[in-house]
Amino acid sequence: MSAEPAGVALIGSGSASPETVLTNQDLSDVVETSDEWIRSRTGIGERHVLSPEQGLKDIAALAGQRALAAAGVDASEIDLVLLATSSPDDLFGSAAQVQGELGASRAIAFDITAACSGFLVGLVTAAQFIRTGTYRKVLLIGADILSRWTDWGDRRTCVLFGDGAGAVVLTAHDTDNLLGFELRSDGTMNGCLTLPYQGSPNAIHPKANVAKGTYAPIQMNGREVYRFAAKRVPEIVEKALFHADITVEQVDWLLLHQANQRILDAVASRLKIPGEKVISNLAKYGNTSAASIPLALDEAIRDGRVKPGDIVASSGFGAGLTWGSAVFRWGI
Numbered sequence: 001m002s003a004e005p006a007g008v009a010l011i012g013s014g015s016a017s018p019e020t021v022l023t024n025q026d027l028s029d030v031v032e033t034s035d036e037w038i039r040s041r042t043g044i045g046e047r048h049v050l051s052p053e054q055g056l057k058d059i060a061a062l063a064g065q066r067a068l069a070a071a072g073v074d075a076s077e078i079d080l081v082l083l084a085t086s087s088p089d090d091l092f093g094s095a096a097q098v099q100g101e102l103g104a105s106r107a108i109a110f111d112i113t114a115a116c117s118g119f120l121v122g123l124v125t126a127a128q129f130i131r132t133g134t135y136r137k138v139l140l141i142g143a144d145i146l147s148r149w150t151d152w153g154d155r156r157t158c159v160l161f162g163d164g165a166g167a168v169v170l171t172a173h174d175t176d177n178l179l180g181f182e183l184r185s186d187g188t189m190n191g192c193l194t195l196p197y198q199g200s201p202n203a204i205h206p207k208a209n210v211a212k213g214t215y216a217p218i219q220m221n222g223r224e225v226y227r228f229a230a231k232r233v234p235e236i237v238e239k240a241l242f243h244a245d246i247t248v249e250q251v252d253w254l255l256l257h258q259a260n261q262r263i264l265d266a267v268a269s270r271l272k273i274p275g276e277k278v279i280s281n282l283a284k285y286g287n288t289s290a291a292s293i294p295l296a297l298d299e300a301i302r303d304g305r306v307k308p309g310d311i312v313a314s315s316g317f318g319a320g321l322t323w324g325s326a327v328f329r330w331g332i
């Protein structure tokens, strides 16, 4: 632990995807849909789904391990493990299991639940701990297994989601490479996208009724979510760019939560960012919720598109409703 305030740098990334791949064609065996419908409405071609023998902690730890290796940081150096997820193996939290799996023995670990904005909220949270000098090295993982909570009989939602994990390592640094951010929530619109607990009364005592139940599958008003994202995401990216004192022209990469290609295109067009600067891997993974931003970032870093020094404008948005944007310079 250090007492000195510091800047923040993002220095390594990793990701992990389950082996099983479900194509649009495969889904057309399960519900009445087609490759043409799914591709043209969403840009999704296939998605990965986790087998029941594996847990969230397995792919989260693998992504974390790969990020640590890329950063050249040993697990024992990590002060804080943040796990952004809405589908933990354990409702008490899965971050500590991941911390244990990784051997990050000095680290405090906790979960962050903010659905598809989870990685963005985690990034800003990590940065605050580093900026105040409380911690020097943070492993931030975004991971979700929404296949557990998808209604596989509902064609309006089951074609959208996939499972995966992505991670980045953040470190204290003499310059601050988190250039600007902005986070927002609007709980009045919560009903647009939910994974609600549903219980029925269970009389445990003559004077006490408690709820007994479980979580119901994902429910979504697709049109409302589309309208929300197309309006709020460009606004918040502009705010984060303003805080960062960065112009749209200076942005090397637009890295949005991978919800839907049509949302990516609409946001890029509103911001006047050309298609070649927009990172998209929806075709291969679908919407992996909290994993989607670090998964897409990791791919773009590993294939050489995103290079150290590049400026990335990122935005997460989703259930809550919650949305946010962070502008950062990749690497040191």
Ligand code: ACO
Residues within 6 Å of the ligand: 032, 033, 034, 037, 038, 041, 042, 116, 155, 156, 157, 159, 160, 193, 220, 221, 222, 223, 225, 226, 229, 257, 258, 259, 260, 262, 263, 287, 317, 318, 319
């Ligand atoms: N295959 C074939 N037909 C379908 C499918 C499908 N998979 N899904 C819906 N349809 C049908 C509907 O039944 C409906 O038919 P009907 O008119 O006979 O009733 C028709 O297509 C139109 O349905 P809508 O729900 O109105 O479809 P829409 O054009 O709005 O597209 C979509 C749906 C792609 C979900 C769109 O609303 C959207 O892009 N929304 C954004 C939401 C999103 O991306 N959510 C991801 C999770 S949230 C997040 O990460 C932020």
